[in-house]
Amino acid sequence: MSNLLISERPMMVIPALAVKIGLNEAIVLQQIHYWLKKKLHVIEGRSWVYNTYKEWNQQLPFWSESTIKRVFKTLEDLGYVLSGNFNRSKLDQTKWYTIDYEKLKELDEGESITEEILPETDVQEKQEMEKIPVAEVVEYLNEKTNSSYKVGTGKTRKLITSRWKEGFRLSDFTTVIDKKADEWLDHPKWSRYLRPETLFGPKFESYLNEKTAKTKLREEDFRFDDET
Template structure:
């Protein structure tokens, strides 16, 4: 495909945009793509787990969070998207899990739901042919890079390790089974990609540049089950506004005794 600039494109399906709206069609197509490579399976369905901020930063950087919320809410209200937060381990975590109701799209000549059985990435790609009347696979990332960096179909692990490498100036590999196991362990505890990045930001700020401590900017330290919770609490404490110290009491000797 010849592009104006070298950048992975988003797809817009004209028939789907006429059916649900332009923004909503783009969200549906991208959710379909993410569902194909998702390994988050609950109740026999593939789900995509993202905060609104992650939708913006990772998928639609040209939209505001409010625009994304409105598009998703319309799709939820019309039944195209099914969402829930009931799968979160922590009740305070309101991040949603999303999937497409393919029964509605199927009535319109759309794609079937992605299979939840174990398949290779190439096999998953083949179930989404680009034919008229079908929802094609959105080419939003370079396929070669995804196939190379994909860790058991978990792009969240890749996102976290890439962020650590960028912040700590390291070269850890997301393909390492030990590294992936640590990060996935925190996901299974109910923590999010955003939580992992907060921990990385906090400890990079504390340790980077210190000859002794900077060596601990590594997955085995940051994502250790005990360390991670403590580091995350440190990051949350840093988000609190600084308290204003009380004004010191000053005696006024210009006045006489009462």
């Protein structure tokens, strides 16, 4: 039996949550919930978890500390995670975290229809949607372009999903990001087009298949009549 198969406590996450907020965010949220249930630090009736990013990295060793910081920031921006500072020393800036369970409960709306009573085609579509690596694409874009685009943004998800349904896969997204980052990142004008609506829009396939040599850029190259 392989040592890479489950021989230790597994890390579980509900697929429906990953679809709604991103896989990485769902994993971190579940890990926070795990610690909150232990009620090790209860302040004003609310349970909090205190860990440095290095300690979070020990729990989630498959990510870098920078990725973990970015995931926590995304969860804070989305409002599902609250942060505070209850450290005894004012010099200690380690964040304390808790979950806004009322905010998270809003995601439950519309989930009362079970998969068993859905038409088979709808079940298949839902399962296919769960496989779309939206979080991975956005995080790769952020890493390559020093950006902080949010995984939960509806328009970004729609763009990535549209390209995915056209048959493109994760390697295609990373290739487009790599090509355009190499071409535009250091340009004072065109670097602003390193954004989801440009990269994953109508010209996605042409970006994917274009030669890597840098070309002369024109303003009209970025005017998309069918962008919303």
